[in-house]
Amino acid sequence: MSRPARILVVDDEAHLADGIRENLAAEGHATEVAYDGAQGLRAAESTPFDLAIVDVMLPGIDGVELCSRLRRAGIQTPVLFLTVKGAPEDRIRGFEAGGDDYLTKPFHLQELLLRVAAILRRSRWYEASPDALEFGDNRIDFRTYQARSWDGAAHSLTHKEAMIVQALAERAGEIVTREEILDRVWGYEVFPSTRTIDNFIVRIRKRFERNPEAPLHIHTVRGVGYRFTSEAEASTDV
């Protein structure tokens, strides 16, 4: 059993939503249920939750839109999508909106509980790590997701971007493989490929490296992964 958490379930299928609540309660979690998108959004905005389990097809505001609105409002509650649509493009749409995981209906109860535990574990790892990171005149606040770069520009990071920086920073000086980053940030389900990490790194470098083509802090280790150094260090392999 994982540590108790506050979980919001948003699903218009009352039986399913209640079934999930009962099971999460049996695992020791405090669970609240909303039966439509608007109700779910109000609940997520007014109360801090450790996780939201959201059906994609909802009356009014759909699940993906709900997640987008939460992210736009700066609420970084992890979102696990439930859906009858399991096509790759549906999954990509969910992840692009800031979703953390995806489970296709009908699902197995054990799988749902495992995924919930994995997301909570990742969130707790993130919360337990330092509040801020400073390197090369950059400052990232991991609590507010706000950052100021070397040129004085202010940036808002996504939850995933912040987690990737943290995964690299907690092992500063060491090589962190793409698979390790995926495991840390996305969990056991590898989605969609390790190339995803590369795209995130490009975005992070553009903000915090003086010359993203010749990075001084986030170094590529070709064919393996990345290495972070808080002190500026010329890259030998980019």
Added chain:
Amino acid sequence: MIKRDPSRFLQLGFLALLFLCVLQAAWWISDNIRLTRDIEEVQALAGDSEIEAELAELSEGRVNRYLWEGAFFLVVLIGGMAVLTRTLRHDTELRRRQQNFLAAVSHEFKSPLASMQLAAETLVLRSGDADSIRLGQRILEDCERLLRMVDNLLDTTRIEEGRHPIRAEHTVLATAVAAIVDSFGERAARHEIRIEQRVPTDLALPVDREALATMLRNLVDNALKACIAGSGHRIEVAAERVDRRTRITVSDDGLGFPPEESHLMFEKFHRLGDEQTRRTPGTGLGLYIVRRLADLSGADVTAASAGPGQGATLTLSFRDEGAR
């Protein structure tokens, strides 16, 4: 790769042909009128006033006839085009509604199924009571069966509408087979059926993963049903490279079928024996889906059996260009 509906091309072709006909009829009318006027002018130059008057009358009659005939043809053709355009629009609207209906069916069937499955799993996991666990498992088994039927119906519709995309990706066969065999593990164990895997770990194919999973799921499901109905106890899923092809075989020691029926095995709605006395559940769509997906994936499917009661072997054979 999405396969387009050939009847739609036929309709569009026919519409283009009608359009050409309209142009041709218009040209024919104007050409005949011009020709008649030319003849009229030439004969006027000849100077005989009696013939002239007769010809003028004749030519006037011809012009009128051409106008009436031409107008009639034009009306018919334009009417035909209008009807065809309306049919095409109606067809497009129908397709859109059908897609919405499929999405709705998918949602409407799967949501209550998800709820039933969750309730049954909760019973099995948390009740601690032997009867509840037994009954919960029974509900779960039927939920799985219903879900497979819904998936098969949706897959069939998608394939037949040419809406089943195929995206070839490098796929390790051993991993794909293991995932499918695992998903049947509990059901096989309940019926004391052993599923063995004999797939070399270095065998890989560029194949659509979802299509491969659907094909394997339906082949193993078919073998499992054959074993349950025919008191078989062993299924083997094997893969090998033979004659520059990659072959996946699913063999069982279950029900089997008369060898002369092997060509019918992958036909739509084909089921063994008489409907009233049938021993296996299903709709006759599973193996049909396997054949259609195999066609889309560049593979052949065959079925072989020594006869009723002697098991069967179903083979998926990926052609050379697909093999790695």
